[in-house]
Amino acid sequence: MKKLINDPQAVVAETVDGFAAAHADLVVSSGDPETLFVSRAGGAVAGKVGLVSGGGSGHEPLHAGFVGRGMLDAAVPGAVFTSPTPDPIMAATKAADGGAGVLHIVKNYTGDVLNFETAAELAELEDITVKTVVVNDDVAVQDSLFTAGRRGVAGTVLVEKIAGAAAERGDDLDSVAAIATRVNENVRSMGVALTACTVPHAGKPSFDLDDDEIEIGIGIHGEPGRERIPSASADEITEQLLTAVAGDLQVASGDRVVLLVNGMGGTPASELYIVYRKARALLEERGAEVTRSLVGNYVTSLEMQGASITVLRLDEELLALYDAPVHTPALTWGA
Amino acid sequence: MKKLINDPQAVVAETVDGFAAAHADLVVSSGDPETLFVSRAGGAVAGKVGLVSGGGSGHEPLHAGFVGRGMLDAAVPGAVFTSPTPDPIMAATKAADGGAGVLHIVKNYTGDVLNFETAAELAELEDITVKTVVVNDDVAVQDSLFTAGRRGVAGTVLVEKIAGAAAERGDDLDSVAAIATRVNENVRSMGVALTACTVPHAGKPSFDLDDDEIEIGIGIHGEPGRERIPSASADEITEQLLTAVAGDLQVASGDRVVLLVNGMGGTPASELYIVYRKARALLEERGAEVTRSLVGNYVTSLEMQGASITVLRLDEELLALYDAPVHTPALTWGA
Structure with missing residues (x-):
C-alpha cells in the first residue's frame, strides 16, 4: 500500500485539519476528535433551516466539501467507510440549528440511518426539531452489504444542493424536507469500477478484480454490483449504466435532466468526459434535454478507478x- | 490496460467533444480535428489582450478547463503527452485575437516551445502581435527528457489565472506579458509519484516503480525526478518537496504566498489535504503567511497517483x- 498518509488511524483527523485550514473562509472544524464535524465559518444562520449530512470518510469531497452558503450547514465525517457515531452528529446538528429546525440528509446505509436516527432523538431532547431524508438513488441492486434497500450514492450531491437552496431562500423545515424528498424521487445512479481501492487502516484492496475485468453496479464502498464483465469500451459501459438509470427513472421524451458523471477518485478527467459524451447522446436519443451538467469527482471511493452516472x-x-x-x-457558482 | 475509453486514437477528440458539450455556457470547440482548439463561448473580446495556452493532453483540467472569463481565451490540446502542432495553435491565436495582440503561455518543453514559436511567426504574418512567456517552475531537475532547462508544471495555472486577470482589466500586451513573467519568476513547484500512468495509445505504464518505491521530483509526463526512495510518510515526503520548493524560491519570513497542492489525477482528495496540512505548517515555520490556497486536481498526469506542491x-x-x-x-470565483 502506497499512500500519501501518516498514521492510518489519523487520516480523517489530518484530512479535516488540512481541509479546514485550506478553506478557512468557508468552513470551520470542531477540532474535537470525539465530536468531529465541519460547519460553516459564520455559524448557524438565524431563522434558516439547518442542513446536516455525513457518513464514512473516503468519499471526498462528499460531504464536508459541500458545506457553505446555499448547501450544507454542517457535515460529519466518520472513519473511512464507517458511519459517524451519534455524538458528533448531535453536535453538528446543534451547531447547524438556527432555530428553524434541522434536516438530516442520510445516505441509505444501515449504520448511517441508525446513528442519524439516534442523534435526531438526542436533538429532540434539546428541543431541536429534526427531519430526515434518506437518499437511495443507486439502481444497481435492491439490497446490498450494509444496506436494506437501495444504496445512496452520487445523487446525494444533488439532494444537498437543491435542498440547500430551498433552505437558503427561507423555506420552512417541512418544505425543505419535501424538496429533498422530491429530488430523491427523481434521481437515479449507477456506477462501474475498473479497480478496487484500499482502506488505509485495512492495508489491502477491498476486493479483487482481474486485469481484464470490471464491476458493473459497484457500490461506493466496493460492495458488489450486478455483474463482473470483461473490460469493454467506454461507450459500451456507458450504455449499460445509462440504460439502467434512465430505464428505472423512466426518462421520457421532453424530460429536462441534470446529467452528473462522477469520478470514483482515480479516474482521469478525460475518461469522465468520454463517458459524459456518450451518456448525453443516449439521453438525447430518448428525447430528453440535458439541461445542466456536472463532470468531476463528487462522491469518490478513495483511489478507485471508475465512474458513475446520475x-x-x-x-x-x-x-x-x-x-x-x-x-x-x-461547488461554487452564482453571485 | 483498463480505461474508460473507446479507440485510443480518439481519446482527445472525444474528450474535447464531451467537454465542450458539458460546458457549452463557457466554451466552444473548433470541432475541426486538423485544427482542434477550445475557446470562449462568446468569441474574442474586442480590445482585450488574448491569452492562448496549450500542450499535450493528459493533464486535464489544464489547459481547456481554464478557458473562460478572467483566464484563457483559447487552449490547444495536442495528442496525449504530445505537443500540438503549429496549425491549431495558429488557429487558436486567431480566434483569441481581439485586436490587442495575443499572449502565448507555454510550458517549457522543447516541442511546445518550438511549435508555439512557429505559430507566433505565422500569426505575425497575419498582423497579429504575439508575445510569449515560457513557464519553468519545476525545481526538481535542471534539464530533463524533452526539456532544456526546468520543466513547466502546476505553476502554469497561476500564470494563466493572474495574467488572465491582468488582460481582463485592460492591460496592454506588454503589461500582461510582464505580469505573466513576474508570476513565473515567483513560482516554484516539485512533485512526487507513487505510481506510473499509462498513455492510451502506448498501452503500458510510462515507467516502472516498485511496490515500495516512490519517485521524488517526477515530471508530469513521468520524466525522471531527483531520486527514487522507499515509500515514506506523507509528512516526510511533503518536507522533501516543500524544502526544495521554498529553498529555491528563498521564501523568507513575512512573505505572503499562494500554496497549491496539486493532485496528479489518481490521488484521493484526503491525501492532498494531508500534504497541504504539512506544507502549510512548514511554510508557517519559515514565517511565511499562506494567504491563498488551492487543493485539487489542476495539472494531472492521467491516472498517476502522487502530488505536487507549488x-x-x-x-x-x-x-x-x-x-x-x-x-x-x-476554476470559478468572484462575481
Missing part, C-alpha cells in the same frame, strides 16, 4: 433551486 | 489579480 429529472422549481448560488469548497 | 510569492498586485473574478469550467 440523472435527475428537473421541474421548473428544481431547476431554479439547482441554479441558485452556491459557495462551498467543492 | 508556492507563489505574492505582492499586492499579484494578490489582487489572483482574487479577481474567474469563470472557467475548472
